[in-house]
Each structure stands twice: as C-alpha cells, then as structure tokens.
Amino acid sequence: MTTDIHTLARRRFTLVAVLLPALVTVVALVAQVLLLSLVPGVVATHWGWAGTPDGFAPSWTVPLMTALLGLGLPALLFAAAIGGLRRGDHGASYRLLGAVAFGLAVLIAALGVATLGIQVGRTDPGVPLPVLLLPGTLLAAAAAGLVGWAVQPRLPWRPTPTATAAPVPVRAGERVVWMQGVTLARAGAVVLGIAFVIGCLAVLPVLFFGDPVAAIISGLVVVVLFVVVATTLRFHVRVDAEGLTVVSAAGWPRVHIPTEDVLSAEVVEVSPFGEFGGWGVRWSGGGRQGVVLRAGEGILVRRRDGGTLTVTVDDAAAAAGLLTTYAALTSGRRGD
Incomplete structure (x- = not known):
C-alpha cells in the first residue's frame, strides 16, 4: 500500500516541526537540570558585543525559557500550518515552516545548555562569552533547518483557476457600494x-x-x-466608484487600489500559507500582495502596473463584478 504525496508531506512536516523539536528540547532540559547544581544561583544570560555579561537571572530561568520557547515556538508553527496540510494544501511555505521549527528548537536548546555549561564551577556570574559559542550554535541551527527542509517532499504550490466575475450593471448617475467584513x-x-x-x-x-x-x-x-x-483580527472591504479599499478594524493598515489602476478583477480560491506564507497583510514575489485572513473564496485584483492584490472575503463575485464595472467606466472615460 503506497502513501500519497500529500499524506507523506503531512507526516514529514509533523516529524520535523513537532517530534524532532520536542526530542531535542527534552534532551536539552535533562542536561540543563543536571547542570543547575553546578552553576551559581544567579547566572549570566546576556552578553554585550565585547563578550562581557550584561544581563543576569536566576539559573532556573534558563531551563524554563528553554521549555517555553523550545516547545512553544515549534508547536505554534505546527498549529499555524497543519490545518492547511490536512485540507490538502501544499507549497514551499509549509516546508519552510517545518525547517524553521526544527532549526529554532536546536538553536534554543544549544543556547540554553551552553549558557549553563560555560558557568559550571563558577562562584560568580561574570563569565565572558566564548568567541565561537554563538557562531557554533547558529551553525548547528542552520544545519538542523537544512535537514528539516531535505526530509520533507518537494510539493510546490500551484495557482488555482480563477473565474472572471460578470459586471454589475450601474446606471448613469447611480452610485453602488459593496461592503463586507472579514474576520481572521x-x-x-x-x-x-x-x-x-x-x-x-x-x-x-x-x-x-x-x-x-x-x-x-x-x-x-x-x-x-x-x-x-x-x-x-478583522478587516473591512469596500468597493465603490473610487476603487477597492481594505482597512483593518483598528484603522491601520489600509490598502487601496484606485479604479483607474484596476486592470481586472477575478474570483479565486485562496490558500494563505500556500500563496503567502501566512495570514494578514502579506507580500510575495512578482508584485503580489494579499490581505488574507482565511482560506477559501476571495477576490484577485490585477493592477495596470502588473501587481496583484488578493483579498479573502465572502461574496467575492459581487465585489469583483462591481469593481469590473467601475474599472470599465473609468477606462471608457479615459478612452483606453
């Protein structure tokens, strides 16, 4: 019985983003707990550019932070991506998240163990930072990230087909406004x-x-x-004669495309992680911008300068249709 590529990607992502980070963190915690009796009660936890300590904390805070960050950050990245993978979504962003989760876990674990290790046998927390410690831990983290990337299958994201919305009739002198709210x-x-x-x-x-x-x-x-x-958390989306406006409920950030800059408006299925690597106001290659708060229906607006804006919102067909109408009217007035 063979395993399909999406199931394999999901399993490898779980291995790299959760299981391996948890294993590395647990091993580091065991080592740190064993070291606690060999270091001062207060240890150096931060060093300046010259390598001299300038931040101190009780020694027990080191394993606490290792557990909190070493387990919490990979779990956070896993939670952000696993829903999309279960839906059959895919793309390099998921593969990158898994690699980053593993790399972060190794970095945090190594720094925690090294922080206590260099202070073993000391009676004061004034130990200088070894020159090669930070480059060494960064190199180990980068190597872990590369391993995490390599063990996951390559499954590039491919754009879903778009659908051109029918223009919404607007009579002369009539002002039509379309508004919707979208929540994260x-x-x-x-x-x-x-x-x-x-x-x-x-x-x-x-x-x-x-x-x-x-x-x-x-x-x-x-x-x-x-x-x-x-x-x-929430954005308001508006289409009127002025164009498309997307603004956070907090008042900022705000994205606006004037009608005269609209080349076309289409309906599309949006994959926040597959296309943009996450939620919120996002940028991707090729002049692609997105305000993506969820997966599913959205509007894709193509600008005259070649850029695009993708917005996840319900009733996208009506929004795209009205924007298409206003863009055509504006283009007609300009004689394009």
Missing part, C-alpha cells in the same frame, strides 16, 4: 493569541531580572506583538 480564521486567532502569550511569558524574566535596556527592548517586543494581533 479561528486557527489564525489562536496562533496569534498563543504567540502573544509566549512572547509575554518569555520577557517576564528579563523585565524582573534583566538590565534596564533589555527590559525596555522586551517591553517593546510585547507592544509590537499586541499591535500585530490587534490590527490583524
């Missing part, structure tokens, strides 16, 4: 929520035990995470 898919909301919680938990030791500069940077990270979550 539940999986996306859960992933962003978990990312925000992990980010908050990860910076707590720095806020309480780190130096003021590190605490400020960590606080800014939390603020950025909050802004990302708040501005991605």
Whole structure:
C-alpha cells in the first residue's frame, strides 16, 4: 500500500516541526537540570558585543525559557500550518515552516545548555562569552533547518483557476457600494493569541531580572506583538466608484487600489500559507500582495502596473463584478 504525496508531506512536516523539536528540547532540559547544581544561583544570560555579561537571572530561568520557547515556538508553527496540510494544501511555505521549527528548537536548546555549561564551577556570574559559542550554535541551527527542509517532499504550490466575475450593471448617475467584513480564521486567532502569550511569558524574566535596556527592548517586543494581533483580527472591504479599499478594524493598515489602476478583477480560491506564507497583510514575489485572513473564496485584483492584490472575503463575485464595472467606466472615460 503506497502513501500519497500529500499524506507523506503531512507526516514529514509533523516529524520535523513537532517530534524532532520536542526530542531535542527534552534532551536539552535533562542536561540543563543536571547542570543547575553546578552553576551559581544567579547566572549570566546576556552578553554585550565585547563578550562581557550584561544581563543576569536566576539559573532556573534558563531551563524554563528553554521549555517555553523550545516547545512553544515549534508547536505554534505546527498549529499555524497543519490545518492547511490536512485540507490538502501544499507549497514551499509549509516546508519552510517545518525547517524553521526544527532549526529554532536546536538553536534554543544549544543556547540554553551552553549558557549553563560555560558557568559550571563558577562562584560568580561574570563569565565572558566564548568567541565561537554563538557562531557554533547558529551553525548547528542552520544545519538542523537544512535537514528539516531535505526530509520533507518537494510539493510546490500551484495557482488555482480563477473565474472572471460578470459586471454589475450601474446606471448613469447611480452610485453602488459593496461592503463586507472579514474576520481572521479561528486557527489564525489562536496562533496569534498563543504567540502573544509566549512572547509575554518569555520577557517576564528579563523585565524582573534583566538590565534596564533589555527590559525596555522586551517591553517593546510585547507592544509590537499586541499591535500585530490587534490590527490583524478583522478587516473591512469596500468597493465603490473610487476603487477597492481594505482597512483593518483598528484603522491601520489600509490598502487601496484606485479604479483607474484596476486592470481586472477575478474570483479565486485562496490558500494563505500556500500563496503567502501566512495570514494578514502579506507580500510575495512578482508584485503580489494579499490581505488574507482565511482560506477559501476571495477576490484577485490585477493592477495596470502588473501587481496583484488578493483579498479573502465572502461574496467575492459581487465585489469583483462591481469593481469590473467601475474599472470599465473609468477606462471608457479615459478612452483606453
């Protein structure tokens, strides 16, 4: 009995994004717990560019952060992608996510073990950072990422067929407006929520035990995470005589295509990860932009400059039809 390529891709992704990171993290945690009795109660956790320690924390926070980040980040990436893979979605973005998950786990595990290992037998946390430690851990993480990429099958994303929407009749002097709201898919909301919680938990030791500069940077990270979550949850989509406007319920970000810039508008099935590598306001190669909050129906607008905008939204046929009508009227007035 043979295994089809999509099932194989899903299984290999699970292996690389969850099982191997969990194994690496558990091994690192065992090593760190064994090292706790051999290091000072307070250890260096951050070093400046000169290699001198400038951030300190209780030694038990090192395995705590290893467990939190080493298990949490790969699980987050897995949760973001597994729904699409189960639906039969595919593309290089999924393969990259698996590789990144494994690489991150190795990086976090290696840094945690090294942080305690270089302070074994010390009576104070003033140990300088070995010159080759950081390059070595980065090299190990990169190697793990390459392995994670190699063991997953190549399954490139291919665009789904588009459908040209019928123009919506608009009489002279009549103003027609189409509006819809689109909310981030539940999986996306859960992933962003978990990312925000992990980010908050990860910076707590720095806020309480780190130096003021590190605490400020960590606080800014939390603020950025909050802004990302708040501005991605819901968007309003509007088509009128001025063109297509997509704006977050928070008021920003905002994307607008004037009617005179519209070459065509089509209905398409959207794959957020397969096409754009995730949810939200996204950019891809070839001038492709997307406001993609879920998989499924959407509108694809082709610009006159060759770029495109993809928006996931219900009733996409009506939106595309009305935009096509207004684009034709504008083009007629210009004599195109």
